[in-house]
Amino acid sequence: MNAITMTSMQRTLTALGHQEADRVPLFLLTTLHGAKELNLSIEDYFSRFENVVEGQMRLRQKYRSDCLYPFFYASIETEAWGADTLFLPDGPPLCGAPIIRKAEDIDRLESPSVPDCAGLAKVLKTIGALKAQVGDTVPIIGVAISPFSLPVMQMGFHSYIELLYEQPQRFERLMALNEAFTVSWANAQLAAGATAICYFDPVSSPTNIPRDLYLRTGQQVAKRTIAQIKGPTATHMASGRCLSILPDVAQSGTAVVGVSALEDLGQVKRAAQARVSLLGNLNGIEMRRWTPGQAEHEVKRAIAKAGRGGGFILGDNHGEIPWQVPDQVLLAIADAVDRWGRYPLNWIDEWVRTHGP
Numbered sequence: 001m002n003a004i005t006m007t008s009m010q011r012t013l014t015a016l017g018h019q020e021a022d023r024v025p026l027f028l029l030t031t032l033h034g035a036k037e038l039n040l041s042i043e044d045y046f047s048r049f050e051n052v053v054e055g056q057m058r059l060r061q062k063y064r065s066d067c068l069y070p071f072f073y074a075s076i077e078t079e080a081w082g083a084d085t086l087f088l089p090d091g092p093p094l095c096g097a098p099i100i101r102k103a104e105d106i107d108r109l110e111s112p113s114v115p116d117c118a119g120l121a122k123v124l125k126t127i128g129a130l131k132a133q134v135g136d137t138v139p140i141i142g143v144a145i146s147p148f149s150l151p152v153m154q155m156g157f158h159s160y161i162e163l164l165y166e167q168p169q170r171f172e173r174l175m176a177l178n179e180a181f182t183v184s185w186a187n188a189q190l191a192a193g194a195t196a197i198c199y200f201d202p203v204s205s206p207t208n209i210p211r212d213l214y215l216r217t218g219q220q221v222a223k224r225t226i227a228q229i230k231g232p233t234a235t236h237m238a239s240g241r242c243l244s245i246l247p248d249v250a251q252s253g254t255a256v257v258g259v260s261a262l263e264d265l266g267q268v269k270r271a272a273q274a275r276v277s278l279l280g281n282l283n284g285i286e287m288r289r290w291t292p293g294q295a296e297h298e299v300k301r302a303i304a305k306a307g308r309g310g311g312f313i314l315g316d317n318h319g320e321i322p323w324q325v326p327d328q329v330l331l332a333i334a335d336a337v338d339r340w341g342r343y344p345l346n347w348i349d350e351w352v353r354t355h356g357p
Contacts, residue, residue, distance in 0.1 A: 004022060005022055006021055006022045007137045007138070008025070008065075008066035008067065008137060008138045008139060009136055009137050009138060009139055009195075011023065011025045011066055012025045012066055012067070012139050012313065014310060015277065015310045015311065015312060015313055016232075016255060016256070016277050016310075016311070016313075017310065018274045018277070018309060018310045018311040019309075019310045020308070020309065020310050020343040020344065020345075021310065021343065022342065022343065023337065023338070023341040023342040023343060024303055024307050024312060024313070024314050024337060024341035024343075025066040025067075025313045025314065026064065026065055026066050026313070026314050026315070026333070026334065026337045026341070027065060027066060027067045027069075027141070027279060027313050027314070027315040028059075028063045028065040028315065028316075028321060028330060028333065028334070029067075029069050029071075029141075029315060029316060029319055029320055029321055030059045030063065030065070030069065030320075030321045030330070031069060031071055031072070031073070031092070031320055031321070032045075032091075032092065032320075032321075032322075032323040033055075033059055033321065033323070033325075033330075034051070034052060034054075034055020034056060034058070034059055035051075035055065036323075037054075037055050037058045037059060037062075038051055038054060038055055038058075041087075041089065042087055042088065042089065042090075042091075042093065042323075043087035043093075046072050046073065046093070046122075048122075049122040049123070049125040049126045049129065050129075052070060052072065052122075052126045053070075053126055053129045053130055053133075056068050056069065056070060056126075056130060057130070057133065060138070062327075062331075063330050063331065063333075063334050064334045064337075064338070065334075066138070066139065066313075067138065067139045067140070067141050068130050068134065068138055068139070068140045068141070069141050070123060070126040070127050070130060070140065070141075070142065070194075071123075071141070071142075071143040071198075071320070072119070072122070072123055072126075073085065073092050073093040074092070074093075074095070074145060074153065074200070075093055075094065075095035075096070075153060076119040076120065076123065077120075077144075077145050077150065077153070077181075077185070078095050078099065078150075078153045078154060079117070079119045080112040080114070080117035080119065080120055080181070080185075081099050081109075081112055081154065081181075082099050082112075083095055083096050083097070083098070083099050083153070083154075084096030084097065090323050090324070091322075091323055092320065092323075095153040098153075098154060098155045098156050098159075099154055099155075100151070100154050100155035100159070100174075101155075103159070103162075103163055103167055103170050106163075106170045106173055106174050106177075107170070107173070109173075109174070109177055110177070111177040111178070111180045111181045111184075112181060113184075114181070114184045114185050114188050115188075120185065120188070123142075123189070124188060124189065124192040125192075127140060127142060127189055127192040127193045127194050128192045128193050130193065131192070131193025131194075132193075139195040139196065140193060140194050140195050141194065141195065141196055141197075141198055141234075142186065142189030142190065142194035142196070142197045142198065143189075143197065143198045143200065144182050144185050144186040144189070144197050144198070144199055144200070144229075145182070145200050145201075146182065146199050146200060146201035146203075146204070146218070146221065146222065146225065146235075147175055147178030147179045147181070147182045147221050147225055148175070148178075148201060148203055148204060148217065148218040148221040148222065149200060149201050149202055149203040149204070149218075150178050150181075150182070151163070151174060151178070151203075152202075152203060154174075160203075161209075164209075164213070164217065171217075175221055179221065179224060179225050179228075182225055183225060183228040183229060186199075186229045186231075186233075187228075187229060187230050187231075190229070190230055190231040194231070195231070195232075196231055196232040196233065196234060196255075196256075197229055197231060197232070197233045197234070198233075198234050198236055198258075198319065199222070199225075199226065199229075199233045199234065199235045199236065199254065200236050200238055200319060201218065201222065201235055201236065201237060201238075202236075202237050202238040202239070202240045203218060204218035204219070204222070204237065204240075204245070204249075205237040205238075205240025205241055205242060205245075205260075206240070206241050206242075206244050206245055207237070207239075207240035207241045207260070207262075208240060211244060211245055211248070214245060214248065215248060219248055219249075219251070219252060222235070222249075222252035222253075222254070223251070223252050223253065226252050226253040226254060227253060232255045232256075233253070233254045233255060233256075234254060234255060234256035234257070234258065234279060235249055235252065235254040235256070235257050235258065236257075236258030236279070236319045237257075237258055237260060238258070238318055238319050239260050239261070239262070239317055239318045240260055241260050241262055241263055242257055242258070242259060242260065242263070242268065243263050243267060243268050243271060246268065246271050246272060246276070247271075247275070249276070250272075250275040250276045254276065255276060255277060256276060256277045256278065256279050256313070257272070257276050257277075257278060257279070258278075258279045258280055258281075258315075258317070258319060259278050259279065259280030259281040259317065260280070260281060260317050261280070261281050261282070261283035261284075261286075261317035262317075263281070264305070265278070265280060265281050265301075265302055265305040265306045266305035266306065266357060268280075268281075268306075269305060269306040269311070269312065272311065274309075274311055276311075277310075277311040277312065277313065278306055278311060278312050278313070279312075279313045279315045280302070280306075280314075280315060280316070280317050281302065281315075281316075281317045282298055282299070282302060282314070282315065282316045282317060282333070283298070283316075283317055284316040284317060284318045284320070284321055284322050284325065285322065287316070287321070287322070287325045287329055288322060288324045288325050288326075288329075290329050290332075291329075292328055292329065292331075292332035293332075295329050295332035295333050295336060296332055296335070296336040296339075296340075299314065299333055299336035299337055299340060299341070300336065300340050300351065301355070302314055303337075303340055303341055303345065303348075304345075304348045304351045304352065304355070305357075307341065307345050307348070308345055308348065314337060314341070
């Protein structure tokens with residue numbers, strides 16, 4: 001089957017089935033670059049869903065990514081809870097003041113209704129319009145912040161960690177509210193035409209909390225939430241490590257795990273043992289300073305470590321390409337995948353002899 005040219009959907013599904021497609025799928029998760037393409041400020045770009053539709057279609061054609069990524073910005077979810085968003089001229093929008101100022105606020109908090117949220121409605125319209133253009137030929141990746149990680153934006157990281165350890169009853173109430181919201185939001189995106197949901201869960205990473213705490217909290221939340229999402233999910237730690245909890249994450253029911261640039265992709269691939277597929281792990285921060293030659297080298301490195309046998313999608317390590325990454329680097333990544341990502345990847349044996357496993 002890998003002798004023919006596949007659609008992006010066929011290529012991705014083959015990889016997720018732990019088989020070798022025609023080439024390694026490339027998910028360039030560009031968001032802010034759409035504003036550059038339309039010569040708009042970031043705030044103006046996200047003000048109309050039509051802009052994001054046009055931006056995503058242009059970016060896919062330009063960079064040859066195997067997915068469309070109608071993600072606006074993380075705080076669009078906290079806008080639904082009443083928070084503000086702070087727009088920057090050259091970076092992702094930031095969440096404004098926390099909606100939970102003190103733990104007692106959780107007692108009066110209510111989960112918002114997804115259909116009543118203007119920002120979320122724009123995302124749903126974007127997904128629907130993209131689906132109308134590409135049908136089932138290109139995966140459309142929706143995004144939902146995990147109920148376990150959303151409180152970082154709702155109340156701040158320090159206050160949330162205190163809640164986790166010191167106020168278990170309020171923690172459970174907040175999780176119940178967040179789980180209801182996340183399930184509703186994820187399923188609304190799937191109903192609008194999304195192929196799968198990227199379940200961002202950085203707090204669960206061992207970069208942020210110990211494994212035993214994750215097993216008691218974040219994993220249990222993920223199991224309950226993912227079981228109610230009516231489509232496949234990819235769990236992403238947003239640059240956080242995953243290797244030491246990879247079997248635990250696989251038990252949540254997710255299909256894909258995002259891999260940090262802080263970990264060896266080959267080790268993670270061996271640990272995955274075909275239980276989950278991997279997405280990663282090009283360093284988006286370093287990418288800003290790469291030459292085209294460095295970009296090609298990093299693509300080869302990643303494919304050499306994880307490409308054989310399928311179960312691998314090449315992407316960045318965080319889930320969003322920074323605004324500062326230049327066109328020449330993204331184009332070089334696409335060129336390198338086209339050159340070095342075509343199966344059966346016979347060049348890898350020589351690469352390993354030269355560079356090591």
